[in-house]
Amino acid sequence: MIKAKRKPLEELFDLTKGFQRILCVGCGGCTSVCLAGGQRETQMLKTDLSQLFRENGKSAHISVFVIERQCSPEYISDIEDMIKDYGCVISAACGAGVQLLAERYRSKPVFPALNTMFVGLDRSTGLYQERCRTCGDCQLGYTGGICPVTCCSKSLFNGPCGGTNINGSCEVSRETPCAWNEIYERLKMQNRVENILSIHPPMDWTDKGPGTLIQSGYESRYIKK
Amino acid sequence: MNSINTDTAAMNRIADILDKKRDMIKLSLSACVHCSICSESCFKFNSNKKDPTYTPAYKVINSIGRIYKKKGKLSDSEYDKIKILIWDKCVLCMRCYCPLGISIPSLIACARSVCREKGFYRTYDETADGPEI
Numbered sequence: 268m269i270k271a272k273r274k275p276l277e278e279l280f281d282l283t284k285g286f287q288r289i290l291c292v293g294c295g296g297c298t299s300v301c302l303a304g305g306q307r308e309t310q311m312l313k314t315d316l317s318q319l320f321r322e323n324g325k326s327a328h329i330s331v332f333v334i335e336r337q338c339s340p341e342y343i344s345d346i347e348d349m350i351k352d353y354g355c356v357i358s359a360a361c362g363a364g365v366q367l368l369a370e371r372y373r374s375k376p377v378f379p380a381l382n383t384m385f386v387g388l389d390r391s392t393g394l395y396q397e398r399c400r401t402c403g404d405c406q407l408g409y410t411g412g413i414c415p416v417t418c419c420s421k422s423l424f425n426g427p428c429g430g431t432n433i434n435g436s437c438e439v440s441r442e443t444p445c446a447w448n449e450i451y452e453r454l455k456m457q458n459r460v461e462n463i464l465s466i467h468p469p470m471d472w473t474d475k476g477p478g479t480l481i482q483s484g485y486e487s488r489y490i491k492k
Numbered sequence: 493m494n495s496i497n498t499d500t501a502a503m504n505r506i507a508d509i510l511d512k513k514r515d516m517i518k519l520s521l522s523a524c525v526h527c528s529i530c531s532e533s534c535f536k537f538n539s540n541k542k543d544p545t546y547t548p549a550y551k552v553i554n555s556i557g558r559i560y561k562k563k564g565k566l567s568d569s570e571y572d573k574i575k576i577l578i579w580d581k582c583v584l585c586m587r588c589y590c591p592l593g594i595s596i597p598s599l600i601a602c603a604r605s606v607c608r609e610k611g612f613y614r615t616y617d618e619t620a621d622g623p624e625i
Binding site: 335345 | 512584586595597598601604605608613614615616617
């Protein structure tokens with residue numbers, strides 16, 4: 268799932284200090300699960316921001332509302348009636364949720380409360396690790412289920428480089444395991460070590476603008492011939 | 493039975509939420525013919541041995557249905573039960589299909605909004621010690 272982290276409070280204050288009425292909108296989706304933008308976190312944001320306003324000799328009326336999923340048009344209409352009473356919106360969703368809110372309510376400034384960090388896994392409560400950069404060309408089938416784009420410090424598609432330390436760590440940091448060493452060990456364990464020898468063409472990282480995904484079976488609905 | 497918490501501000505906000513969605517809730521509750529076709533499209537229902545409490549219609553009727561009929565004046569224990577229905581037993585994947593066109597996710601989302609106003613919502617670190625401060 269998407270993982271996010273709250274922005275520094277000072278940054279949020281700087282963005283919103285000119286407004287008298289602020290609506291903090293939480294998200295019941297991914298940012299709730301990663302303990303960054305759910306009901307409780309949005310209420311905490313309201314408390315912290317109100318305190319900072321007071322400390323700076325300003326006052327603002329801050330309200331909280333949580334939309335079940337800010338990346339879905341069906342749910343963001345929940346604030347349609349209330350948004351007109353506020354000068355700006357702080358969205359505690361991922362970047363996609365912030366943009367959908369800003370697109371729907373164009374006349375209102377919508378500020379992000381969070382920094383969207385990565386697609387990651389839950390190691391423990393409040394502890395997440397990046398595992399996917401949504402590159403759009405998944406290599407995990409060839410690499411023993413270890414992502415070279417995310418886990419290799421150089422995001423090498425064909426590795427390892429010459430910088431693997433003797434203990435299997437990366438030359439960038441001895442604390443960081445060499446992803447390609449791990450890939451080799453995993454493939455060896457699975458008797459698939461020949462996979463590491465096949466050369467994969469470089470990823471096309473050129474900027475193509477925002478991507479659109481149409482699932483198989485839905486083409487006729489969205490693609491006009 | 494737990495006492496009913498009637499925090500006036502929260503109850504007013506709940507009344508607002510129910511008022512805005514009144515037509516949809518009323519129509520949906522009366523239109524549901526209990527055909528249970530929605531259950532087939534619910535992966536939670538299918539992956540939980542077809543437990544009827546996972547049927548989308550059951551979740552709707554026993555969450556927003558109860559809330560609407562009692563105008564939000566339910567006991568804490570009733571809200572606790574609803575919380576399990578609409579968070580633990582539904583992930584709002586929006587795949588549920590109703591042949592009559594009832595928007596089940598919208599109804600569940602509405603129930604969640606009411607529950608949030610009453611202070612009942614899913615927290616994702618319930619079993620942990622909480623953050624280090």
